[in-house]
Amino acid sequence: GAGVSQTPSNKVTEKGKYVELRCDPISGHTALYWYRQSLGQGPEFLIYFQGTGAADDSGLPNDRFFAVRPEGSVSTLKIQRTERGDSAVYLCASSLSGGTYEQYFGPGTRLTVT
Amino acid sequence: QKEVEQDPGPLSVPEGAIVSLNCTYSNSAFQYFMWYRQYSRKGPELLMYTYSSGNKEDGRFTAQVDKSSKYISLFIRDSQPSDSATYLCAMWTGANNLFFGTGTRLTVIP
Numbered sequence: 001g002a003g004v005s006q007t008p009s010n011k012v013t014e015k016g017k018y019v020e021l022r023c024d025p026i027s028g029h030t031a032l033y034w035y036r037q038s039l040g041q042g043p044e045f046l047i048y049f050q051g052t053g054a055a056d057d058s059g060l061p062n063d064r065f066f067a068v069r070p071e072g073s074v075s076t077l078k079i080q081r082t083e084r085g086d087s088a089v090y091l092c093a094s095s096l097s098g099g100t101y102e103q104y105f106g107p108g109t110r111l112t113v114t
Numbered sequence: 115q116k117e118v119e120q121d122p123g124p125l126s127v128p129e130g131a132i133v134s135l136n137c138t139y140s141n142s143a144f145q146y147f148m149w150y151r152q153y154s155r156k157g158p159e160l161l162m163y164t165y166s167s168g169n170k171e172d173g174r175f176t177a178q179v180d181k182s183s184k185y186i187s188l189f190i191r192d193s194q195p196s197d198s199a200t201y202l203c204a205m206w207t208g209a210n211n212l213f214f215g216t217g218t219r220l221t222v223i224p
Contacts, residue, residue, distance in 0.1 A: 004157070007156065033211060035211075035212075038131070040122065040216065040217075041158070041216050041217075042118075042120070042202050042204075042214030042216050042217050043158065043202075043212070043214050044214070045210075045211035045212070045213075048210040048218070052211070055210065056210045056211070058209065071210050091157055091158070093157075096191075096196060099208070099210065100210070101146040101148060101163060101204075101206040101212065102160065102163075103160075103212060104156050105150075105157035105158045107156055107157045107181075109159055110155075
């Protein structure tokens with residue numbers, strides 16, 4: 001079946017602009033996660049959704065970052081007033097249910113802030 | 115100090131060699147230990163997971179966990195050029211998110 005998909009695959013934006021990154025999880029997966037992977041680093045947790053609600057947003061670095069999952073499927077990560085330090089690959093993962101190590105990752109969106 | 119430490123490499127080996135990849139950790143709450151493989155410009159793919167101390171084998175891959183030393187390893191036997199990728203260790207406390215190492219970039223030379 002189809003895996004986790006993310007769009008766009010690449011996004012270049014200017015400092016100060018607003019961006020939206022989209023994640024489409026595996027069908028039937030109720031849990032969705034966002035991670036950020038900076039160059040030469042492992043993925044770092046940003047936020048976890050169980051259904052429509054953000055169950056854990058402790059990894060969001062500041063209030064410029066926000067994510068939604070209004071219908072419990074597709075999720076959008078929103079970054080306001082982008083900074084050069086936001087440049088990274090943003091990975092989305094999903095799992096059949098919450099509270100599991102078995103998370104399936106998408107290919108990521110490579111964000112470059114110039 | 116990061117909770118999960120991994121030597122970033124890079125590691126370059128000839129085809130057929132045995133590869134050893136390692137991570138250490140500091141958080142005693144970690145319960146599950148995973149190895150992910152990440153090809154260039156792709157998302158991480160789960161290779162193996164282990165729960166307890168000891169060895170787990172899957173084909174050419176063996177995962178080893180030593181909880182007393184807070185040390186995990188992944189061994190790849192008869193390495194192939196197709197094994198060239200970044201290998202990430204990851205750990206889970208039983209809550210929500212995974213904690214990753216920095217990844218080790220492996221190149222297997224034909």
